[in-house]
Structure formats: structure tokens, C-alpha cells
Amino acid sequence: xxxxDTLFTNARLMDGTLCDLAVTGGRIVAITPAGMPSDSVETxxxxxxxxxxxxxxxxxxxxxxxxGDRWIPHRPCTKGFDVKERVAFQAExxxxxxxxxxxxxxxxxxxxxQGSLQMRSHVMVDGSVGLASLETILAVREDYRDLIDIQxxxxxxxxxxxxxxTPDLLDAALALGADLVGGLxxxxxxxxxxxxLDVVFGLAQKHGVDIDIHLHEAGTLGAFTIEEICAxxxxxxxxxxxxxxHAYGIGDLAPDAARRLAARIAQxxxxxxxxxxxxxxxxxVALLRDEGVVVFGGSDNIRDSWWPYGDGDMLRRAxxxxxxxxxxxxxxxxxxxxxxxxxxxxALRLEDYGIAVGARADFVTLPTDHVPLAVVSVPKGxxxxxxxxxxxxxxxxxx
Amino acid sequence: xxxxDTLFTNARLMDGTLCDLAVTGGRIVAITPAGMPSDSVETxxxxxxxxxxxxxxxxxxxxxxxxGDRWIPHRPCTKGFDVKERVAFQAExxxxxxxxxxxxxxxxxxxxxQGSLQMRSHVMVDGSVGLASLETILAVREDYRDLIDIQxxxxxxxxxxxxxxTPDLLDAALALGADLVGGLxxxxxxxxxxxxLDVVFGLAQKHGVDIDIHLHEAGTLGAFTIEEICAxxxxxxxxxxxxxxHAYGIGDLAPDAARRLAARIAQxxxxxxxxxxxxxxxxxVALLRDEGVVVFGGSDNIRDSWWPYGDGDMLRRAxxxxxxxxxxxxxxxxxxxxxxxxxxxxALRLEDYGIAVGARADFVTLPTDHVPLAVVSVPKGxxxxxxxxxxxxxxxxxx
Numbered sequence: 001x002x003x004x005d006t007l008f009t010n011a012r013l014m015d016g017t018l019c020d021l022a023v024t025g026g027r028i029v030a031i032t033p034a035g036m037p038s039d040s041v042e043t044x045x046x047x048x049x050x051x052x053x054x055x056x057x058x059x060x061x062x063x064x065x066x067x068g069d070r071w072i073p074h075r076p077c078t079k080g081f082d083v084k085e086r087v088a089f090q091a092e093x094x095x096x097x098x099x100x101x102x103x104x105x106x107x108x109x110x111x112x113x114q115g116s117l118q119m120r121s122h123v124m125v126d127g128s129v130g131l132a133s134l135e136t137i138l139a140v141r142e143d144y145r146d147l148i149d150i151q152x153x154x155x156x157x158x159x160x161x162x163x164x165x166t167p168d169l170l171d172a173a174l175a176l177g178a179d180l181v182g183g184l185x186x187x188x189x190x191x192x193x194x195x196x197l198d199v200v201f202g203l204a205q206k207h208g209v210d211i212d213i214h215l216h217e218a219g220t221l222g223a224f225t226i227e228e229i230c231a232x233x234x235x236x237x238x239x240x241x242x243x244x245x246h247a248y249g250i251g252d253l254a255p256d257a258a259r260r261l262a263a264r265i266a267q268x269x270x271x272x273x274x275x276x277x278x279x280x281x282x283x284x285v286a287l288l289r290d291e292g293v294v295v296f297g298g299s300d301n302i303r304d305s306w307w308p309y310g311d312g313d314m315l316r317r318a319x320x321x322x323x324x325x326x327x328x329x330x331x332x333x334x335x336x337x338x339x340x341x342x343x344x345x346x347a348l349r350l351e352d353y354g355i356a357v358g359a360r361a362d363f364v365t366l367p368t369d370h371v372p373l374a375v376v377s378v379p380k381g382x383x384x385x386x387x388x389x390x391x392x393x394x395x396x397x398x399x
Numbered sequence: 400x401x402x403x404d405t406l407f408t409n410a411r412l413m414d415g416t417l418c419d420l421a422v423t424g425g426r427i428v429a430i431t432p433a434g435m436p437s438d439s440v441e442t443x444x445x446x447x448x449x450x451x452x453x454x455x456x457x458x459x460x461x462x463x464x465x466x467g468d469r470w471i472p473h474r475p476c477t478k479g480f481d482v483k484e485r486v487a488f489q490a491e492x493x494x495x496x497x498x499x500x501x502x503x504x505x506x507x508x509x510x511x512x513q514g515s516l517q518m519r520s521h522v523m524v525d526g527s528v529g530l531a532s533l534e535t536i537l538a539v540r541e542d543y544r545d546l547i548d549i550q551x552x553x554x555x556x557x558x559x560x561x562x563x564x565t566p567d568l569l570d571a572a573l574a575l576g577a578d579l580v581g582g583l584x585x586x587x588x589x590x591x592x593x594x595x596l597d598v599v600f601g602l603a604q605k606h607g608v609d610i611d612i613h614l615h616e617a618g619t620l621g622a623f624t625i626e627e628i629c630a631x632x633x634x635x636x637x638x639x640x641x642x643x644x645h646a647y648g649i650g651d652l653a654p655d656a657a658r659r660l661a662a663r664i665a666q667x668x669x670x671x672x673x674x675x676x677x678x679x680x681x682x683x684v685a686l687l688r689d690e691g692v693v694v695f696g697g698s699d700n701i702r703d704s705w706w707p708y709g710d711g712d713m714l715r716r717a718x719x720x721x722x723x724x725x726x727x728x729x730x731x732x733x734x735x736x737x738x739x740x741x742x743x744x745x746a747l748r749l750e751d752y753g754i755a756v757g758a759r760a761d762f763v764t765l766p767t768d769h770v771p772l773a774v775v776s777v778p779k780g781x782x783x784x785x786x787x788x789x790x791x792x793x794x795x796x797x798x
Contacts (some may be wrong), residue, residue, distance in 0.1 A: 278722035323677035328473040
């Protein structure tokens with residue numbers, strides 16, 4: 001056998017077996033039953049802990065969190081929830097917040113320390129901030145490249161058609177380094193589903209990038225917009241390259257209507273992101289998965305102008321998704337775990353993800369026996385390895 | 400000034416002030432601005448941590464949890480949820496579980512370590528287990544009397560009218576030492592609201608005890624049963640002595656109907672317990688509080704035959720209640736905290752509760768700045784004091 005850089009011994013895999021993992025050049029090169037002879041340079045004893053792939057944080061906002069900053073009390077909208085008013089509050093809050101660079105780093109440390117090693121972050125692009133937020137987050141991403149892989153979505157937080165100059169800004173954002181183009185409530189915010197999607201899909205085609213659209217629209221309006229996104233995705237051959245974040249509307253539909261829509265989403269190869277919000281409808285995770293839809297998870301906002309919740313722990317998110325979905329059996333709890341790991345990797349089109357020979361050695365150890373127990377107990381005391389290198393332990397990023 | 404046993408210095412109270420607390424004979428005898436001269440025998444530096452009263456675990460099942468035992472995968476009902484089938488599964492699981500005594504102790508340690516110092520536990524009383532579970536839990540309670548105060552509810556898990564001999568068993572349970580009489584779904588389980596409540600209220604009157612009824616009934620059926628409980632409570636002058644646990648039906652009502660029912664509940668002085676379940680309706684906490692209803696919280700089941708969730712942390716429960724209720728502002732987050740502290744104390748009719756001169760020195764320190772932040776961040780690293788004595792730290796009960 002070839003000499004590997006590091007042998008991770010006594011790791012409990014998700015199937016319950018105790019194994020040793022040989023890692024060379026940041027990749028898993030062999031997985032053998034625990035205790036086989038080895039010729040590694042270094043040995044790391046996993047001590048029987050559960051070893052799982054790094055969590056996939058599929059939806060976060062690195063630019064707008066106040067995590068690590070002072071406490072900013074939530075300010076309610078004047079007359080019920082209003083996205084435009086919230087964006088205005090956010091602008092006020094941001095003006096007095098700590099530098100974005102510092103806040104983004106605090107948030108990244110929080111996520112990495114708990115085991116997220118892959119991330120998709122939306123970054124606001126609009127007439128007020130222009131490309132400044134994206135420039136900041138691109139620089140932070142570069143600094144964190146050895147700790148976490150980050151995809152950035154150019155996110156039109158103020159709409160596309162309602163916010164003059166935004167199509168050009170999104171175009172410039174993609175030229176500058178954003179990896180995906182975003183969208184926001186084509187009907188309820190921009191009042192023009194066709195016009196909004198023309199810009200989003202046009203830019204995706206021009207730059208050869210994927211799409212991830214925020215869609216908060218409820219009930220049949222949300223379903224209509226989803227149908228339109230499905231139709232364009234199929235027409236352009238973009239199956240596997242489009243995600244819809246939130247998609248609350250699916251959760252408002254009767255089960256038969258939801259199932260028909262889910263079949264259409266699956267056929268279009270569109271992934272659905274949910275954070276399992278607390279007090280309103282959200283996509284039916286089991287039904288969508290049954291129909292073949294890739295459902296992935298994200299923290300969404302962490303302690304920002306939209307809400308005070310969020311802890312950056314995708315294992316906790318799996319628990320929340322399970323709790324909100326009525327997942328009780330081992331198979332259901334494992335599905336919630338899949339949402340924040342393998343399904344997330346599929347949605348983000350990550351290559352070489354997982355605990356397998358050839359995959360990147362990005363993994364997390366959990367002091368517990370198996371995945372269902374991990375989901376309901378959310379153990380801390382984790383160790384986080386990126387490319388086989390220990391990057392976080394006991395809740396802290398190591399530097 | 401009199402010489403106190405212990406001075407707790409540099410404690411941040413919930414109003415933000417830094418104070419010293421003098422404790423003598425297990426009670427708070429003085430609260431003074433931090434740094435005033437003192438003549439205490441012992442000093443404990445709280446180090447600026449937030450000091451809050453011990454959490455009130457208002458609804459738990461000490462007899463049926465598998466926490467600390469082996470993992471028992473959840474078994475779904477054959478044809479949709481069925482209480483009778485679940486009770487049968489529970490009986491099967493209990494037959495092969497670790498001794499109840501050990502499981503109850505594990506669960507108590509879990510709760511105390513996180514700061515619960517007052518508890519109400521339901522204990523199953525029916526034809527199958529008779530009084531055996533109650534006898535076991537009474538003995539455990541005696542062993543834990545210096546760590547936590549526990550009220551026990553004689554809980555007819557198999558119904559009262561449908562389970563021959565149960566009225567006599569409940570009577571015997573109250574004679575044996577149960578503190579309250581319970582009930583279970585008078586309409587949907589026992590099919591006789593009047594007959595069920597005749598037994599429950601009759602036993603309460605006979606023994607001079609309070610009532611805490613499990614009510615899972617949905618929508619207008621649940622509302623009907625609640626109205627009947629209200630009417631009897633008022634007729635018997637038992638205002639302040641009756642609680643309804645779960646009361647899911649209130650959450651199914653339209654806001655105007657819910658508000659009318661809430662006013663009636665408030666007028667009857669009935670407390671409502673919720674654990675903020677994940678995937679179905681539950682009582683509207685803000686609406687009930689607005690109408691003057693005491694809403695208290697509980698873990699309910701922790702990893703048992705009913706579901707795999709639960710961690711015994713009432714601060715986490717406050718977060719879940721807030722998350723599920725759409726509580727975002729500081730006032731709302733503080734309300735969620737009140738549910739697991741002061742409101743719980745009112746529901747359990749605890750005397751001398753709180754951080755006040757004359758109150759029992761039962762408190763928890765949280766390494767955080769204020770209550771709203773505590774609710775969304777759920778900090779660990781707590782110290783738990785019962786009667787001024789350190790009983791748990793860093794997640795472990797000290798012995």
C-alpha cells in the first residue's frame with residue numbers, strides 16, 4: 001500500500017462500522033476496517049466517534065448578520081410584514097453596525113466551528129450598496145479558502161425591475177466573481193414574473209452560471225412562479241442548475257396539488273432550500289423527497305434585521321427541519337440529516353463530497369453513536385477537518 | 400447588617416443592573432448594588448453573568464423517557480396517529496427498558512444540570528401499571544429533594560372511563576402522595592366529557608388537590624372540552640388550581656374565536672401548558688397572554704415512545720416557543736422566557752419564586768448579557784444554585 005499522509009483511526013461511519021481512513025493530499029485514499037496495518041506519516045485517533053461529511057450550509061447571508069456585533073433589538077414592521085420596510089430597516093441597521101468584513105468573519109467562524117465546510121451565501125446587490133458588499137465578501141472568502149468553500153449568489157434584495165440599474169449591477173457582480181445569479185419574489189415584489197425571470201435566466205445564460213431564487217410567495221401565487229421557473233429551466237436545458245430558496249407556497253397547497261407541483265420540480269431538476277421556519281408554512285420535505293426533489297437546508301438569516309434567531313449549526317438545523325416536519329423514525333431523522341449533508345452537496349453540485357475513497361477529506365466527528373441520535377441530541381464536542389487538516393475543535397476555529 | 404451565609408457578587412439581574420445577593424438559610428435576604436460592603440461567611444463571584452430564577456419544567460414524564468437508556472427507534476402507528484396504539488407500543492418498550500428508577504434519575508440529572516429547579520411530572524396510573532410507577536417516582540423524588548422540587552400528577556394514560564378501575568387507582572394515587580389529579584382527552588379518548596370530568600373534579604375536591612389535564616383534542620372539539628373545564632372550575636371556585644396541558648385546539652381556532660375562548664380561560668384562572676410542538680397547531684401564546692391567561696412551558700416527552708426529541712433544557716424550550724410563535728422583538732423574546740420561569744411559577748403556585756428579597760435562592764447563571772439574547776443563543780456554561788448551594792455546573796449535577 002502507498003504511504004498516506006494521515007490515518008484517521010477508529011472512526012464510526014454512518015453505517016455503524018468502525019473504520020480507519022487514509023488521507024493523502026487532502027483526499028480520502030482508503031477506508032479499511034479499524035485496526036488494519038498502515039504506513040501513515042501521522043495518525044489521528046477518532047476514538048469511536050461518528051464521522052460524517054462536513055455540513056453544507058446552503059443558504060446564508062454573510063453580509064447582513066449582526067452575529068458577534070452588539071445586540072440590535074428587532075424592530076417590527078409598522079403594519080404587518082413588509083419586505084420593503086424590512087430592507088429599509090436593514091439599511092439603517094447596517095449604517096451603524098460593525099464593519100461587514102468583521103461580521104462576516106465572525107459568522108464564518110461560527111459556522112466552521114460547528115462543522116459547515118461548504119456554503120452558499122447570498123450577497124446583496126442593489127442600487128444602494130452597488131457591488132461594495134460583494135467586494136467585501138469576495139475578499140473574506142479568499143481569506144477563508146483553506147477553511148470553507150463558499151459559493152456567492154448575486155442577490156437583488158431590492159428587486160430587479162423595481163430597483164433601477166439592478167440588471168446591470170447583477171451583470172457586473174457575475175463578472176466580478178459571484179458564482180450564481182439570484183432573484184426575489186418575481187410576482188409579489190417586482191410585480192412582473194416574466195420580466196423578472198427574463199433578467200435572471202438571461203444573465204445565467206450569458207455568464208454560464210447557476211440560479212438560486214428567493215421565493216417567499218405564498219399559496220397558489222408561489223406555485224405559479226415555481227411553475228414558470230420550472231418551464232424556463234426545462235426550456236433552457238438548465239436541469240440541475242437551478243434552486244428555489246424558501247418556496248413557502250408549496251407548504252400552503254393541499255397534498256395532491258403539492259405532489260403534482262413536486263413532480264414538476266423534480267422533472268425540472270430544481271432543488272428546494274428550506275430552513276424550516278417557525279411560524280408559517282414551508283415546503284413539505286418528505287413529500288418533495290418522495291417525488292425525487294433535492295431538498296437542501298440553510299440557516300438563512302443569523303441574528304440580523306429580519307429575525308433574531310440562528311446559530312449557524314447545520315446539525316441543529318437538521319433537528320429543526322425534522323421537528324417542524326414531524327420526522328420521528330430513524331429513516332425520517334436520517335432524511336433530515338441528508339438535507340444538511342448529501343442533498344446539500346447535490347444542490348450545490350459539489351464534486352467529491354462524502355465519506356468515500358476519492359472524496360475530499362472534509363469531515364466532522366460527533367461524540368455520538370449514530371445519525372438519528374445525532375439529529376435529536378445535537379452533540380457539541382466536535383472536531384472539524386478540512387482536507388484532512390483539523391480546522392476546528394470544541395466550538396472554536398483553530399488558527 | 401446581619402451576617403449572611405453567602406454573598407453572590409457581580410450578578411447581572413434581568414434589568415441589566417450588577418448586584419450582589421446575600422443568601423441566608425437558602426433564601427435571598429438582600430440585593431444590593433455590586434461592590435457594597437458585606438459581612439458574609441462565603442463569597443461566590445458570579446462574574447457579571449446573567450442571573451435568572453431557576454427554570455420551571457412544567458410538564459414532563461419521568462416514568463416513560465428512555466433518555467440515558469439505549470436508543471429505541473420510533474415505531475410509527477399502523478394507520479396514522481392513534482393514542483391507544485402508542486400506549487401499547489409504550490408498554491412493549493417499557494418491558495425491555497432499563498429500570499424506571501435509573502431512567503428517571505438520568506432525566507432529572509439532565510434537567511437540573513441545565514437549570515430546572517421546579518418541575519411538574521405526570522406519572523402514569525392505569526390498570527396495567529397500577530401504582531407501581533408512582534411508587535418508583537415518589538422514591539426518586541425523595542432522593543432528589545435537595546436538588547429539585549417536584550409536583551407529581553396522577554396521570555390516567557389509558558383513560559378513566561375506558562380503563563376499568565382507574566378512578567379507584569387515581570384515588571389511591573392521591574392518597575399515596577400524588578399532588579395533582581390528571582385527565583386525558585375526555586371526548587376523543589373516553590368518549591364522555593361529562594363522565595370524565597366528574598371523576599377528575601370529584602377526586603380534586605375529595606383530596607383538595609389541583610388538576611392538570613392532558614388535552615390533545617383539536618379544533619372545536621378541544622374548545623368544547625375547554626369550555627366544560629372552565630365552567631366546572633368556576634362553579635367549584637377552583638380558579639388558579641386547574642391547568643390544561645397542550646390544549647392544541649385553541650391553535651386551530653380563528654383569532655376571534657380563540658380570543659373569546661382565551662377570555663373565558665383567563666376568567667376561570669386556568670393555566671395553559673405548551674411545549675410548542677413542531678408540526679401541528681398549538682395555543683397562540685401571545686394572544687393568550689394578552690387576554691391574561693398564564694401560559695407555562697414544559698419539555699413534555701423526552702426521547703420516549705411518543706417521539707425522539709427533547710433535551711430537558713427549558714431555555715432551549717423558550718427558544719422553541721419563541722421560534723414557533725414568531726416572537727422576534729425583545730418584548731416577545733422576554734415573554735417566551737417568562738413562560739419557562741415566572742409564568743411557570745404562577746401555574747405551579749410556587750411561593751417565594753424569583754430573584755427578590757425573601758425568595759428562595761434558586762437561580763441559574765447564564766454567560767450572556769440579557770434575556771432576549773439568552774433566548775436566541777441558549778448559552779451553556781451555566782451554574783445552577785438550589786437554596787444558594789451550587790448543585791450543577793458545566794452541564795453536570797454535582798454530588
